[in-house]
Amino acid sequence: MSFDNDLELRKVAAVNPEAQLLLRVVCEDSTAQCPMSLKFGAKSSMWNELLGMVQELKLNLAGVSFHVGSGCKDPESFEQALLDAKEVFRLAKERGMQEMRVLDIGGGYPGDTAGFEKIAPGIAEKLGRLFPRSEYPELRLIAEPGRFFAAHSxxxxxxxxxxxxxxxxxxxxxxxxxxxxxxxxxxxxxxxxxxxxxxxxxxxxxxxxxxxxxxxxxxxxxxxxxxxxxxxxxxxxxxxxxxxxxxxxxxxxxxxxxxxxxxxxxxx
Ligand SMILES: Cc1ncc(COP(=O)(O)O)c(C=O)c1O
CATH class of the missing domain: 2.40.37.10 (Lyase, Ornithine Decarboxylase; Chain A, domain 1)
Structure with a gap:
């Protein structure tokens, strides 16, 4: 379950304290077909405080999620989002939190195969470089493609x-x-x-x-x-x-x- 603010964390603590939480970081998505960053995502200035609150409320942080905006036009958005995720992982480690287990790279992929084939190798390269298996052997990578599956259905x-x-x-x-x-x-x-x-x-x-x-x-x-x-x-x-x-x-x-x-x- 993803969260990006303190009120959500308090709600989770009250109703489902066992939840596996993902901190959703905000993305620079101004060139996307449908930007989402106005509505969702924690800014870097909030990360440490939110991690502190996770610890205070004895919640379970599993990892990080992001969404680069639906119909992402700029594959470089993934570079920054992955660097941000890496930084949250580092902050969590510094705080002595349990090892991050999940990286959710969201949606945003094009709805046509040609567009997907264009963007996918770049994302794979960034993942391999920034989250190498040798450094993150237990990390589970997930994604949430919507348009990619639905558009041509x-x-x-x-x-x-x-x-x-x-x-x-x-x-x-x-x-x-x-x-x-x-x-x-x-x-x-x-x-x-x-x-x-x-x-x-x-x-x-x-x-x-x-x-x-x-x-x-x-x-x-x-x-x-x-x-x-x-x-x-x-x-x-x-x-x-x-x-x-x-x-x-x-x-x-x-x-x-x-x-x-x-x-x-x-x-x-
Ligand atoms: C949290 C979340 N994940 C995934 C998606 C799917 O995004 P897309 O269709 O751009 O792949 C959306 C779309 O609104 C979303 O809000």
């Missing part, structure tokens, strides 16, 4: 003019283009989908992703400008404001790949 299908849905969405409209760069007389197709920012596409706002529609049926025709909207009446419910793809008919399906992470699970 699901694709999303949306429909235009969803007869199966109770929501009476307006399926398609063709309006004159208002874009100043548009050719005169050109038109934009507006597609109204049965999912939007209030549903799975909340990932556009909260997970800061760009989504890519693929018509499920193959099309021969030319690509035309279009906009894709969610089913609500809110003008903010825009999935893609400017896009080009073959013209779709009402009732067609659109495929959105790799929508397994931070999508339908997020709206409450």
């Amino acid at each position: 699901a694709h999303l299908l949306t429909s235009l003019g969803c007869a199966a849905s109770e929501r009476k969405v307006y399926a398609k409209a063709k309006l004159p283009a208002t874009d100043e760069n548009a050719e005169s007389g050109s038109e934009v197709c507006r597609y109204y989908l049965n999912d939007g920012l209030y549903g799975s596409f909340n990932c556009i706002i909260y997970d800061h992703v760009s989504v890519e529609p693929e018509p499920l049926r193959s099309h021969e025709g030319p690509e035309v400008p279009c906009a894709l909207f969610g089913p609500t009446c809110d003008g903010f419910d825009v999935v893609l404001e400017k896009h080009t793809m073959p013209e779709l008919e009402e009732g067609e399906w659109i495929l959105w790949r790799n929508m397994g992470a931070y999508t339908s699970a997020a709206p409450w």
